[in-house]
Amino acid sequence: MYNTLLTSLENGIFIVTINRPDKLNALNKDVMSELNNVLNEIETNQEIKAIIITGAGEKAFIAGADIKEFVGLSNEEGKALAKTGQDIFLRIENCTKPIVAAVNGFALGGGCELAMACHFRIASDNAKFGQPEVNLGLIPGYGGTQRLVQLIGKGRALELLMTGNMIDASIALDYGLVNHVVPQDDLLAKAKMILEQIISKAPLAVGKCITAANAVFSNENGYEIELKSFGECFSTNDMKEGTSAFIEKRKPLFKGN
Ligand code: COA
Secondary structure, eight states, X not given: OXXXXXXXXXXXXXXXXXXXXXXXXXXXXXXXXXXXXXXXXXXXXXXXXXXXXXXXXXSEEEOOBOGGGGTTOOXXXXXXXXXXXXXXHHHHHHOSSOEEEEEOSEEETHHHHXXXXXXXXXXXXXXXXXXXXXXXXXXXXSSHHHHHHHXXXXXXXXXXXXXXXXXXXXXXXXXXXXXXXXXXXXXXXXXXXXXXXXXXXOHHHHHHHHHHHHGGGSSSOHHHHHHHHHHXXXXXXXXXXXXXXXXXXXXXXXXXX
């Protein structure tokens, strides 16, 4: 179905693996277009409850946008390329199903940006993060200047952006860029374990957590979004089920409606 992605669906957890290991899973046009297509599948397939994005091989999550495709672009073409990337990564960020990045190696440039667009990140102990675009006379263009500041604060972000230096998994953990660091062999199991917990909760409520948290960084009034979303929960069957189950001292069975 896809040429540059591997996908698998098991017990509601959909694993998307960027599959160009000989190019360290660099994001070329084909990968970006297929990422956009896989988001259509994620949004419409009711069997998909949660998503893990990872990279093929043991070396890289994604070593960046494909640098070869940058050669010879004009100002306008460069801007258009970044706009496409920003739009796709915004779709990831705003998806109401949980998306976790399982970072299994280098997460550089567009790879770090993709990981940051996910709802949270888990890293293997060999992972390395960085925005090395200044080495190429560039800056991040897929939202990296914004999300890095949001996630680790302006001072740390600007040091990484301006030096182009990489940080290892333990520093990424210390900075709050990743939630957990585990041995590479345990990476997918850790991501699955957390997502299994999440998908046992009320899906509409989970989606509303994402939307409300994202509003912190948007032009919208996050408190208003929270009020609206909180109110909407009261008209869901899952809220009735959750509260009844608590009172009846049983486990809730959420249906996502
Ligand atoms: N775009 C295109 N190709 C890339 C790439 C990228 N961002 N990152 C790696 N590759 C390719 C290399 O060109 C090489 O291909 P080749 O075998 O056809 O020459 C292959 O992936 C393996 O990479 P290589 O550089 O040989 O591996 P390494 O272990 O020596 O170095 C990195 C690993 C990650 C340090 C190095 O590949 C690198 O610096 N990549 C670019 C990172 C970057 O600047 N990303 C931001 C882009 S905006």
